[in-house]
Structures are given as structure tokens and as C-alpha cells.
């Protein structure tokens with residue numbers, strides 16, 4: 600029998616203290632996806648009890664580049680809370696993180712609740728705004744290594760999110776160039792087309808998977824579509840920028856080492 604509460608405490612404490620832990624599947628090789636999402640929900644419950652507020656969801660492993668980087672080829676999701684938000688242009692303190700990485704994303708803001716099997720038209724109609732976004736991920740597992748059940752239990756490595764300027768979804772987002780730069784030098788270059796062929800497909804996957812393993816998507820939710828390229832390791836004292844074609848430029852700094 601898997602003790603869901605005990606596993607949630609392990610991943611939540613690892614995140615809170617910034618100390619890596621062994622993969623849960625070392626102890627429970629048969630840990631199922633269903634149980635992993637139950638652990639995730641329990642760990643999010645601990646955050647909510649500490650006063651954090653759910654603000655949406657993040658999709659993960661929606662591009663081949665990401666799947667190949669972590670060796671897991673299943674689309675996953677996690678919960679975003681207000682404590683993870685960093686303002687555009689703000690400074691991020693890497694102290695307290697284990698091995699943070701950053702990745703280029705597209706964010707959706709929903710104006711309608713939205714669950715289960717929906718049409719692409721329904722998904723498009725549910726979108727209030729789109730924005731360029733940077734996700735900060737930090738696996739709580741040693742060496743950033745995990746199997747699918749581990750990463751799901753660990754809230755899909757969610758650690759932070761910076762959202763750029765929102766705009767009306769009246770432009771074609773199927774194939775937008777995306778450039779992630781460190782101190783002005785491109786480190787990852789990709790296209791929004793790498794996200795399941797079209798970022799709206801990530802929104803459809805979010806509706807389907809969050810209904811299957813959670814509460815679905817709500818009006819007002821932010822949904823991150825998943826990175827279009829591999830993630831880039833973060834270090835102190837760097838200026839991180841994302842330029843998304845037609846969506847604009849945004850970014851943040853990492854604090855210098857103390």
C-alpha cells in the first residue's frame with residue numbers, strides 16, 4: 600500500500616527546503632500515474648493550507664525537445680499557485696532551489712471553465728488572452744532524474760513562472776519564433792509549433808488530463824502550454840529574456856550569489 604500523504608510530505612518538504620530526494624519509484628517501482636496525481640494533489644493541499652492560492656495549471660513534456668531532455672514521453676501537468684509568480688523584470692533568488700532550469704513557453708488566460716473532450720474551436724473561444732512566458736522548473740529529485748510517476752508526484756517540477764504582456768488572442772500562434780537568451784546571447788531557439796504541433800493542442804490536453812486526474816480548468820485560470828525547447832540551467836547573476844514573435848519580449852534576472 601502506498602501512503603499518499605507520506606509521499607506528498609516527502610516531495611513538499613523537498614521543495615520547501617530545497618533539498619533533493621531519491622525518486623519515489625526507487626521505493627515504489629509500481630507507483631501508478633493515478634497515485635502520482637493523488638500525491639500531487641495532496642502536496643498542493645499542503646501549499647494551500649500554508650496560504651497559497653491555485654492560479655492555474657502548467658502542461659509539461661508537450662514538445663519532443665523536452666521529452667528527449669528528461670527521457671519521459673508522456674504529456675503531464677501540474678498546479679500553479681500565486682507563490683510561484685514572479686513579475687516581468689523581477690529578480691529571482693536561486694538560493695533555496697536545487698538545480699533550477701528555465702524554459703520558453705506560451706501562456707493562456709481562460710475566460711470560461713473548460714474540461715474533458717472539447718473541440719479546437721471551443722478551446723480557442725475559451726481563451727481571453729495569450730502571453731509569452733518563462734517557466735522556472737526545479738526537480739526535487741537527485742540529478743534531475745525521474746520516471747513519469749515521480750515527476751507527476753513532484754507537481755511536474757513547477758517552481759516559478761514569469762508571464763509577459765497579455766494580448767488579445769487575435770493572432771495566429773501556430774508557428775511563432777521563440778528565442779531564449781542569457782545576457783543577450785541566444786541559448787535556445789524554437790517555434791511554438793513544437794508544442795504538440797500547435798499550442799492550442801496543449802490547452803486541449805490540459806482540459807482532458809485535468810478532468811481525468813483533477814478538477815479541470817476554470818475561468819480565470821492561467822495555463823502554460825509547455826516548453827517549445829529543452830530547458831536551460833539557471834545560474835546566479837544572469838539576465839534571462841524571451842522573445843516570442845508577435846507576442847513581445849519579457850524576462851527576469853537571477854540574483855548574484857551572496
Ligand code: OOG
Nearest residue numbers: 659660665755756825826
Ligand atoms: C518536467 C516538467 C516539464 C515542460 O514545459 O515541458 C515542463 C521537467 O522537465 O522537469 O514543464
Ligand code: MG
Nearest residue numbers: 702734825826
Ligand atoms: Mg514547463
